[in-house]
Amino acid sequence: MAVKKKIIYRGAEAEILLSKYMNYKAVEKRRIEKGYRIKELDHKLRSLRTKEEAKLMIEARKSGVAVPIIYDVDLENYTITMEYLEGKRLKDILNNVSEKERKKLCKMIGENIARLHSNNIIHGDITTSNMILFDDKIHFIDFGLGEINSEIEAKGTDLHVLMEAFEATHFKYPNCFDYVLQGYKSILKEEAEPIIRKIEEIVKRGRYR
Amino acid sequence: MICLGIEGTAHTIGVGIVEDVDEKCKVLANVIKMYQPKEGGIHPREAANHHANFIANLVIDAIKKANIDKKEIDLIAFSKGPGLGPCLRTAATAARALSLTLDKPIVGVNHCVAHIEIGRGTTGCEDPVLLYVSGANTQTIAFAEGKYRVFGETLDIGIGNMLDKFGRIIGLEFPCGPKIEKLAEKGDKYIDLPYSIKGMDVAFSGLLTAAEKTVRDKKHRIEDICYSIQETAFAALAEITERAMAHTEKNEVLLGGGVTCNKRLREMVKTMAKERKARFYVPRNDLCVDNGAMIAWNGILMYKSGIKMNIKETTIDQRYRTDMVDVKWR
Known part of the structure; x- marks a missing residue:
């Protein structure tokens, strides 16, 4: 019916x-x-x-x-x-919590991305609109632009998308992305270094950088 | 208030004269001269020489067309950046000379922001997402808390550059976009080409490489390749625009930049807007391409919001990004 x-x-x-x-x-x-x-x-x-x-x-x-x-x-x-997840989008939460809480959430985001990347999962559209806080866990949604890819370039681009999302949406809290990287490094360890260096390179490729 | 604006970021030198009437922009004159390279892309020094040759006559021509006396000009504006250094310096030098001889204030304008403001000033839109597509630039821009922020942009080359590079391979002359558009109208067979969206960003170098290969393979008609390039690249542009609109929750879309003269691109963005019940705006053609009127209008907005510059501050900035501008007038 x-x-x-x-x-x-x-x-x-x-x-x-x-x-x-x-x-x-x-x-x-x-x-x-x-x-x-x-x-x-x-x-x-x-x-x-x-x-x-x-x-x-x-x-x-x-x-x-x-x-x-x-x-x-x-x-x-x-x-x-x-x-159906009952939670709230990170986009709506992140600008309205204490610095301490924000740091905790951002680190969690970084840890989760690291887990994806250590299995070569590229999300393709990591923004805070695509994360839902539910049951004390950050749920990732919207994998439609994703792919399986082991290249450093793909992982760097994935993080670059999030960096830009922070710059456009959470510009009042410039530390957010650093916290994400802290969480990212804590899981990926030395594997994280070349990927983080890659982000810089991707930024410089853009216009007027 | 009447402002004379000089545009000179790349291939075009333009002089526009505008007046503000009830906070809306009235264009009194808008004249341009475009540098055409004999072969290949823009040679910055030769483009600057071209601009230097034409600027004085363009100023005279614009004042005549506006039907005003030069004493009626209240403000001089120029394109501060982003763009090619030699071109920017030529336009800025002309603006400084005018400001000093007429003894009128001067302001430097961000070229990308000017593309939005001329749309807001002349089309009736209020708070749009701008799809700004030109040779070098491909960005989705929207206003958020004091600044025009870039939500999506190309990660490698601008859409116009992509079309020009492809055009050169098949022997077309700069600017290639309009010629590719003509060829594409005769194509109807879609060839699968890379479609590259990364979050709210877009990339075109893979598409260009694949299209080049298709030309070398000689299995398809040029018309079909042009058709497929347009369909693929423009669909990606419509998609990043829609993504920026969904993300910022804005209900107006505005087009700007030379590539918006392409009818197929216009049609696609218009359909996208219609399907999500958003309003679609596009300024008239002479205000979409690089022009002096948009610089003049943005100059008025800046000056009226209290922004003043002395001659020493009228430097140029080749990498003047959209999000570096403090938008005091909104």
């Missing part, structure tokens, strides 16, 4: 609908058609990202990073049904 589902969030590429799976509260992430791009490209991007996202979420869980549980993947409708 088709029930009209409520859209609880509309992102850039997907709608999040409130749903149920068996008796669990769930959300459906549905990648919507984009009329601005041609059909071939639209299909390629939507199916590739849906597939990749489901795969990477499972890999992330195996590496010890909290992610929502996947209940179902429907490639025909470009939809992933997953666990």
Whole structure:
């Protein structure tokens, strides 16, 4: 029976609908058609990202990073049904806590990214909008731009995305990214050094740097 | 208040004269001259020589077109950066000379910010995400707490540079964008090319390399390759714009920069905006490309917000980033 589902969030590429799976509260992430791009490209991007996202979420869980549980993947409708998390986005939390708490959260972010990277999981869109604090754990969502890649370049780019997100969204707290790197180093140890050096290189490649 | 603005960051030297009428921008004159390299890309020194040759006549021409007396000018503005050093210095020198001879104040303007402000001043948008696409620049910019912040940008080359480099390979003359657009209109077969989005950023070098290889392989028509380049690159631009809009929760999108003259890109961003029920704005063509009017208008905003510069402070900055500007007028 088709029930009209409520859209609880509309992102850039997907709608999040409130749903149920068996008796669990769930959300459906549905990648919507984009009329601005041609059909071939639209299909390629939507199916590739849906597939990749489901795969990477499972890999992330195996590496010890909290992610929502996947209940179902429907490639025909470009939809992933997953666990509903009651928590709040880090984006909304980080600017409203004490420096001590902020430091703790940022270190946790860094530790989680390190766990992903030590298993060659590249998230592809690490921003504080894509992290949910729930059950005292930071859950990572939105792996649609991710990939499995062991290269230092890919890991550096992954961290660079977060650095830019901090500069644009949490500019009042310039220490955030340093705390993230502290957490990152605490897990990856000496392996972290070449990756962190890479970030500098990526910054310099940009315009007017 | 009437301001004369001089633009000279890259290939274009431009003089614009604008007046503020009820906080909106009225363009009285806007004239440009564009340097055309004989071959290859922009040669900075030759571009600067070109600008030096034309600037005096452009100033005279603009004053005539504006139908004002030069004594009516209240303020001089110039492009402080970012851009090519020799070009910036030439425009700044002309601005200083005018400021001293007319005995009027002078301000240096950030070129990228000027692209947003001319949109806000002439199209009716209030708080947009700007997709700024030109030869060198590819950025999504939005206002947040006192500054225009860059939310997404190219990690390697600008979209216009990418099109120019590709155009050169297939024997087109600078600027190649409009010629590629014409060829693309005759293409209809999509060739799979790398589509590179990293978070809210975009990258084009992989796409360029793959497109070059497709040309060498000689299996496809040039028209189809041009079509595929446009479809892939512009879809990525529409996507980073949408991502910036979703992230900043803004409901207006504004286009700026020379590449926005491309009809397919306009259409794509317009469709994107429509689908998310956002409003779409694009200034008229002569205000999208590099021009003096946008510099003049941003100059007025700065001056009225209390920003004053003495001649010693009118230095140029080749790497003057969008997010370095304190936006006191908002």
